[in-house]
Amino acid sequence: MRRVSRIAVAGVATAALAVTVSACGSSSSSSSSGSNESKGIGLAYDVGGKGDQSFNDAAYAGFQQAQKDFNVGGRDIEPQDNESDADKVQRLETLAKSGYNPVIGVGYAYAPAVKEAAAKFPNTTFGIIDDNTINKKNVADMVFHEEQSSYLAGVAAALTTKTNTVGFIGGVDVPLIHKFEAGYEQGVKDTKPSVKVKAQYLTQTAAEGGFSSPDKGETAAEGQIADGADVIYAAAGLSGQGVIKAAAAHKVWAIGVDSDQYKQAALAPYKNYILTSALKNVQGAVYDLSKSVIKDKKPLSGEVRGSLSNGGVGLADSNPTFKNNAELQAALKKAEEGIKNGTITVKTS
CATH class of the missing domain: 3.40.50.2300 (Response regulator)
Structure with a gap:
């Protein structure tokens, strides 16, 4: 019985982190040697932010592992208290304008923002966790059973x-x-x-x-x-x-x-x-989308659903x-x- 996620995301990337604060919320940027700091993976967290030991941290683990494996930079941004959809749109557009690709919104609350940002940046691949309502060619809707x-x-x-x-x-x-x-x-x-x-x-x-x-x-x-x-x-x-x-x-x-x-x-x-x-293999979803864009050059698109059959969900036995x-x-x-x-x-x- 498989009760562990299909992609084992472990360890911490050795990239240096520089913390900044902007109108989009607090963020950290990192780069691997040989990569352009303005390129890589953009990640925008759900409410609770990094450090929840759960949903957001799973996304961060996939973000870190993809940076390490594909030798690219990245920027991850924390949410703000009582933020609006406009704040989320600004956050995603800031990442896309800076050249990050893919740009991933963690959580269903990003659906309106991803839809709007994806329309403005058709050459950037966007991903959203826990929503499958956007239906755009440059969006991967990553959902789970x-x-x-x-x-x-x-x-x-x-x-x-x-x-x-x-x-x-x-x-x-x-x-x-x-x-x-x-x-x-x-x-x-x-x-x-x-x-x-x-x-x-x-x-x-x-x-x-x-x-x-x-x-x-x-x-x-x-x-x-x-x-x-x-x-x-x-x-x-x-x-x-x-x-x-x-x-x-x-x-x-x-x-x-x-x-x-x-x-x-x-x-x-x-x-x-x-x-x-x-x-719920959120870390695998972030990793797989990053891989499809950065390494495979064949971005995932449409609904990508994790289940027991494909290892997207399971039960831990630690x-x-x-x-x-x-x-x-x-x-x-x-x-x-x-x-x-x-x-x-x-x-x-």
Whole structure:
């Protein structure tokens, strides 16, 4: 059973980083020897920014590895608080004007900005993570079957809980995060129908901090733990760190998301309580798009969707307690095979 991302993105590029601040948000630029500093990969982060140990950091890992492997420079830019679509457009256009190619927006919130910038710079390849609505020849819409890895997380939760109560915490109440919840709940119920699933969302909009507020995640997790949940899956970006912190404090299990959060340095104090993580190969998506433009000279375009079948999503097995549970691993293998061969159809809402 493959529960690791197809492209292993590891290590830190040795390029020097120079931090600047502009109207587009804080950014860092790097260059590899022999490359033009105005060329390379442009990356614009989602809310929460770099350091979330999850979604944005996965994109950064792919960005770093592509720079190293293809000997090119790059510039990555942080978001601003309460920014508008116009701010995002300016950020992407600044990268394109500077000669960065591809230019990648991390997160569905970039859809209007990518659409506008791509129309103005038809010779630049743009990418967007988690949106497939743009439909332009110079845009790669990089999306995932998050419900599939979430289903596996639900199987794991159902076979791990001792209280017959598990939790789900979504960062923002939007269709994308509904996919995580739907897959998770289905995996739980298909495995053990008697298990209760407590689900909640931190905010209605991203501007309210649902993806960027560890304190909100911690408070929500505390409430679910008080109600009996002993396994909690968080699809909440940076806010998920608070969920993991609360789980560790109460000695219950957390399930991470997007990156293998058991391995994240900032979460090391809590890793013994991170059962697994539902992986989404964002780092591979960033890397593959960069490779298609820089090395292959055949830019990806249109919808590029990651699934269990192609390694775009999966489940991490870094925690020995999880990895060495034979009953759990057998159930996960059976569930994965069912999803791949079509005998299990995972809901998205």
